[in-house]
Amino acid sequence: MKLRIEAISVLSPTIRRFILAADDGAPLPVAGAGAHVMVSLPGETRSWRNAYSVVSGPGMRDHYEIVVRRSQQSRGGSAFLHERAVAGDRLEVGLPQNFFAPSRIAGRHLLLSGGIGITPFLSYIRTLHTPFELHHCCKREDTPAFAGLLPSGATNIVLHTNREELNFRTLLAAQKLDTHLYCCGPEDFMNDAFGAARHLGWPEAKIHRESFGGVVSGAFFTVHLKKSGLTVQVRQEETLLDALEAAGLEPPSLCRGGACGECELPVLAGIPAHHDHYLSDSRRAKNDAIMTCVSRAHTSELVLDF
Amino acid sequence: MNLNLKPDETFRGDFSTRNSDTAILRFPFPFHDDKYMYAVNLEPHVRGGPTAAYDAIFDLDEHYIGECRDRALTLAEDPLRCQVLPHMIEAEWDTLELLMESLAFDYPEHFTLTKSGTDRHWVNRPLGLDRNFTFGDASSLPLPPFEYITRQVQGDFTLHDQRENTLFMDGGMVTSQADWSLNFDLGMTFHEWHGPVPVAHELGVFDRALAYLMRLPYGKPVRRLNWTLTVHPRLDTSPETYPIWGPDKATITPANVGAHMCLRVELQTLTRLPRSNAILFGIRGYLIRLDELVRVKKWAMRLHRVLRDLHPGIAEYKGTSRYRQTIVDYLGAFDDGSIISPGTGSEQASLREVTTA
Known part of the structure; x- marks a missing residue:
């Protein structure tokens, strides 16, 4: 859905709050406690998709409130929100999803x-x-x-x-x-x-x-894709998933935070550096799968079956 | 959508319910191919599909009033058919909101929901209900929110809390089930309540389905079909009432099989609920007598082949052993053995008349 930036507050030199709402004021889908939205942010050469917790809670249907810190090594997303976004801008915002819901049985x-x-x-x-x-x-x-x-x-x-x-x-x-x-x-x-x-x-x-982002930066590495025949370079500040998308591919993805498991791809050669929270320890030890949204490589090259 | 609601139908005793031609043509026939095997057959639940049964998010049809009445009868005899554990209260409100908004959107001539802040005004014209209440305040409704709304919708519902890397059956309204008990399964995990199902565990079906459901996104519900066979169009075939309906299995003969035997299909939907992060599992059941079903040529031929070649373990699990051969013999008369196309649509604009041997 397209939402408009209603207001921006500067909370500190590196932290800003954004109020997002529908143009027509229509009620927004419910965002439960712990839910986030994926926000698409325009960049110089491509767009970025970042996950931000909806801090306004499920009772608020007329707007979403997100709080964004400008990351020191911003991949583009938080830098855009801090340096270029102004009230009135329209952003593509996904439906709220929740990988961090509170326990209902906790005392x-x-x-x-x-x-x-x-x-x-x-x-x-x-x-x-x-x-x-x-x-x-x-x-x-x-x-x-x-x-x-x-x-x-x-x-x-x-x-x-x-x-x-x-x-x-x-x-x-x-x-x-x-x-x-x-x-x-x-x-x-x-x-x-x-x-x-x-x-x-x-x-x-x-x-x-829940861990958004976590380790997204790291050493440069190269990925050879067996099915598509492409070779993709993953720069220090970008994720493998971002690099695949920038190469015009459409790899599977959902949470982009190493939590949901959707973006798993088979590894044919090389050793992944696992930063996700999805693969079990025994799966990690096999080094035959990688979660492209957060994981990188211990070797200078990886071969993926994609 | 004009539902042509029937005011007075029974699903027990004299079983007065009948499917109109419209109801037969909209039946969600479950078999794509001539063979049946368990699979993770989940697909996006969007409006539109092979028959009109897929046109709404929660499908209602001409049996709406009779099915709601049958549910009320079953609950009066056994209140434990509706139970929700206390920690699922947010999921109860999620369910009420989802069902009311869906019904009001898909059937505006029958249901109206008016909202102002947390004030709600709900009108259910077929059942003659008109209620003002406060969303989030259970004391403003005559029944707990989940029971209040699921008494007004066809089909069973269960509520699933997501924790500890699995789903727990922590609530439900179950009065039209294919021989399983909410009171027995309440609080079980995904693998526990599926424990009795044969073959599928070995195929890894439940592991994969659970992994998928754990990340079922909000706003992207999915559906699948399941099926069994039931003697008479009886909604309540529960373990608790087995002494009432179990003996019917011994009454099927070649002379009455077409009129008494029903194919029961469940259009199952899975929806992520936003406040609770729980999953609502809808089990919308459809019953069709075999002599109604054979009026669709393709369905008669396909059901014959599926039942004839059914895996013995599945045939046993679905409780069909006593009468499967009788059904296969009956349907065989409608199957000339020719090749039929894949897919579940009727491929007929109107029904044929058939005379049974």
Whole structure:
């Protein structure tokens, strides 16, 4: 669907909020807690598709609200939104999809976020009917931006500007048995949190993660495509999926975040660098499949059956 | 769409229900080919298909009033046919919204939904219902939202929570089922409730179907067909009432097979619900007597071949052993053995008259 940028607010030098709505004001499809939309963004030579959490929550049908951080090594998408987008622009926006829905059977929720990883939790806290506790870590200079997105005076929401003051083991050890853990943020932040949970014996069923983007950049590599006969170069800042699309191919894809499994392609030669959350450890070890949206290569070349 | 609603039909006792010529021609015949085997036969559920049964997102037909009445009778006898676990309350509202919006869109002459903020005004003219309520406030409806709306739609529904890398059957309205029990399956995982199905596990059908459904997108529902055979056009063939309908299986003879035996087809739809992230599984059943079905030449020939050559394990699982040969003999009289094209459409604009031997 085509949505118009109704308003842009500058929350910090690197964080902006966008309000998107239909031209005719028609009600938008429901975006549940944790849902994201895929936004197509025009670039110099091609368009980019980025996933952004809908922070406005399911109760809002007249607009979607997204919060975008300008990525330092922007592939084009967040740079466009920060540098070129103006109110009135029309953007192609996909239907909301959800790879990070809160558990309906949890007795309580522990939400841990780092930086822009807070965005899915902004819709959680508008929706959850069960008790929750949110700990958010960010840089000191970003504190006003995030504080402005959160309800003020809530004792179950804590902002941290020093990672050291947030001890995951202590925090997790104090949780009750019916607590589910959700974490969204930089890779090392999530690894620390989930590592602490596993160390304390938390069952996997109570650990929830979503990772947009994650590792998208890395060393340049070359992909040979057996079926189409093409050779495609994957630059440092682009994903394999993006490179395939830029070459005029139409590979399968859905979430573009390593979560859904749709973009799996068979690997005939070379060793993939797996960054997805879909393939099991045993599948990864076989090195016979790659999720093109987030994974790259350990070898300088890959041969794919595509 | 003019539904030509029949005001007074029964699906038990005297089984007064009949399919009109229109209803026969719109029947969702399930067999593309002369052979049947389990497959992940999911396809996008968009309006339009081989017959008019695919023209709406939730199909209603001339049996609407009678089927809703039969559901009410079954629920009065056994309230456990409708159960939803407490954590599925958002999915209940998702279901109510989806069904009301779909019916009002596809059948505006029969249903009207007016919205203002969270205020709703729902009018169901065929059942004579007119209700103002507040979306999200269960106390504003006479029944829980899922039960309220599914009492007003043909077909069974189940609700599936997605967690722990599988789907759980955490709710349902099941009064017209092919011998399975919601009360027994409630809370089971995808592989648990499919446990009894033969052959398909070995084919990997359930692993692949589950992997697909786990990433079923919002706004892109899918459908598939399933089928079985039922004696009489009886909606409620549940394990709980087996003593009532089970003995019917022993009554089929060459003389009554055409009038008593029915092909039961389920047009199953799977829809991602937005607030709950749950999946709504719709099981819209259609019953057609064999002497109605044989009025479509292609369907008579194809059903004959499918049943004649059916995998023995599937034939046993579908409970057909007692009467399969009787049906095959009956249908064989309509099959000249000629090659028929793939596909499920009737390929007839009107029905032929047939006289049975």
